[in-house]
Amino acid sequence: MIDLRSDTVTRPSAAMLQAMVSAPLGDDVMGDDPTVIQLQVAVAERAGKAAGLFFPSGTQSNLAALMAHCDRGDEYLVGQLAHTYKYEGGGAAVLGSIQPQPIEHAEDGSLPLEKLAAAVKPLGDAHFARTRLLALENTFHGKLIPAAYIQAATDWARGQGLGTHLDGARVFNAAVASGKPLADMCRPFDSVSICFSKGLGAPVGSVLVGSQELIARAHRWRKMLGGGLRQSGVLAAACLYALAHNVDRLADDHENARALAEGLRAIPGVKVLSQDTNMLFVEFEPSRCEALTAALAKDDIQMRAVYGGPTRLVTHLDVSADDVRRVVQAVARHLA
Numbered sequence: 153m154i155d156l157r158s159d160t161v162t163r164p165s166a167a168m169l170q171a172m173v174s175a176p177l178g179d180d181v182m183g184d185d186p187t188v189i190q191l192q193v194a195v196a197e198r199a200g201k202a203a204g205l206f207f208p209s210g211t212q213s214n215l216a217a218l219m220a221h222c223d224r225g226d227e228y229l230v231g232q233l234a235h236t237y238k239y240e241g242g243g244a245a246v247l248g249s250i251q252p253q254p255i256e257h258a259e260d261g262s263l264p265l266e267k268l269a270a271a272v273k274p275l276g277d278a279h280f281a282r283t284r285l286l287a288l289e290n291t292f293h294g295k296l297i298p299a300a301y302i303q304a305a306t307d308w309a310r311g312q313g314l315g316t317h318l319d320g321a322r323v324f325n326a327a328v329a330s331g332k333p334l335a336d337m338c339r340p341f342d343s344v345s346i347c348f349s350k351g352l353g354a355p356v357g358s359v360l361v362g363s364q365e366l367i368a369r370a371h372r373w374r375k376m377l378g379g380g381l382r383q384s385g386v387l388a389a390a391c392l393y394a395l396a397h398n399v400d401r402l403a404d405d406h407e408n409a410r411a412l413a414e415g416l417r418a419i420p421g422v423k424v425l426s427q428d429t430n431m432l433f434v435e436f437e438p439s440r441c442e443a444l445t446a447a448l449a450k451d452d453i454q455m456r457a458v459y460g461g462p463t464r465l466v467t468h469l470d471v472s473a474d475d476v477r478r479v480v481q482a483v484a485r486h487l488a
């Protein structure tokens with residue numbers, strides 16, 4: 153089966169599973185799971201931050217971060233299509249009592265500074281929520297957000313007295329694509345949520361990094377959100393394995409996505425809208441979408457060709473260069 157729906161679909165390799173079963177364990181709610189501690193220290197160090205905290209999911213890590221930055225009745229500035237705003241069930245508002253202020257994205261995924269500035273509410277006026285935080289995402293729908301923009305936006309936020317958070321679910325893709333160390337991608341932000349269950353191939357796990365004070369606040373929220381796990385070293389071991397073995401190879405996923413885009417571009421009835429890092433957005437001839445999805449499924453290729461809209465295709469650990477050739481041939485055959 154070639155599954156192009158997301159990079160979250162990877163299965164743990166035999167070596168990763170072995171690392172999980174042989175991990176030394178403790179009780180992480182009591183703070184003594186050695187494997188969780190090792191992961192938190194390793195990720196914080198690599199990200200250039202003082203502390204790290206293990207979470208079962210990126211959604212919970214982002215939410216605890218937003219709650220650590222903002223109090224009840226505060227507001228955060230966030231992209232209209234950002235994961236924390238659009239795809240996390242409205243958790244910031246529902247569970248955090250934090251008002252999101254969505255901002256329309258520019259073509260490159262950034263949030264224009266003039267739009268951000270216009271959205272900041274006057275302090276000390278009881279009519280308004282207090283604007284407290286700017287949250288960005290990198291990569292954003294596969295796009296590498298320009299480093300100069302990130303610097304300018306976070307400098308601006310600091311000038312306004314706002315905190316800064318990065319949803320770095322795929323920040324390792326950003327680091328590999330830009331040829332920079334992880335710490336360079338994280339430096340402009342007060343907190344970064346990093347996922348291990350996307351391109352890095354772990355079954356679950358995220359680490360939130362930031363200052364000791366911020367992580368201490370997030371730790372309390374994690375407990376309240378039900379994210380305090382006991383022998384979670386068994387999960388952290390998968391993340392440590394991914395950190396050691398699966399980071400540099402993200403470049404292969406980016407190259408496979410580029411090859412997939414090139415192959416599909418040559419097929420009549422397919423329009424490649426964009427390709428960045430490990431993601432492509434493609435439009436198929438609308439009348440063929442349903443039949444194409446069904447025909448590919450029979451070839452053991454999973455993707456959902458979206459009628460009249462962009463279809464997202466994602467490369468990952470379980471998609472090889474040969475698989476990419478197979479997909480291109482299959483799409484060409486079915487659309488011929």
Ligand SMILES: Cc1ncc(COP(=O)(O)O)c(C=O)c1O
Nearest residue numbers: 209210211212235289319321349
């Ligand atoms: C950009 C981004 N942020 C956060 C998340 C949430 O991660 P999780 O599925 O582990 O909750 C995802 C999940 O796909 C994501 O794509």
